[in-house]
Amino acid sequence: MATVTLGGNAIHTSGELPTVGSKSPDFKLIKNDLGEASLSDFSGSKLVLNIFPSIDTGTCATSVREFNAKASQLENTKVLCISRDLPFAQKRFCGAEGLENVINLSDFNTGKFGKDFGLEITDGPLAGLHSRVVIVLDENGVVKYTEQVSEIADEPNYESALASL
Structure with missing residues (x-):
């Protein structure tokens, strides 16, 4: 279990992030077309x-915009924006913002992704949602970088994440 904060108040996650050098857990998430x-x-x-609590919060929206801007410059790299939001909300946000360089995926139906990656928030007002995390995987699904953002309202370190590529 990891401890992060929300507005300075401690909250906890369901486990630990995958370790650098380990193989990523497999996942099944829902795309915008419900596939x-x-x-x-x-x-x-x-x-x-790019994992976060909800697309409808300022910091989460900013992280999607930032990674979208940077994704078009990345070779052989895809940015997956993952939350428990409904696929309809993710699609609405990206459509309204004109964001085309990220792929939104939803863990709304089971929450299994959050549990398997150890990042589900287990207490406090955001219990059941994902904590703010960035995980970078190489072409073989090996973890190259992880960041559990210590204060949920803070943005991730974009430069460090992208430098790990």
Whole structure:
């Protein structure tokens, strides 16, 4: 279990993030068209997993915008924006913002992704949502970088995440 803060108040996650050098857990998440996506669907591409509580908060929206701007410059890299938001909300946000360089995926139906990656918030007002995390995977699904943002309202370190690619 990790401890992070929300407005300076301690909250906890369901476990620990995958360790650098380990193979990423597989996942099944829901795409905007309600189809399923799994880790194997992105085989051969580097992945930036931008994980957050909800697209409808300022910091989460900013992280999606930032990674969208940077994603177009990345070679053989896909940015997956993952939350428990409904796929409809993710699609609405990216459509309204004109964001086309990120892939939104939802863990709304089971929450299994958050549990398997040890980042589900287990207490406090955001219990059941994902904590703010960035995980970078190489082309073979090996973890190259992780960041558990210590204060949920803070943005991730974009430069460090992208430098790990």
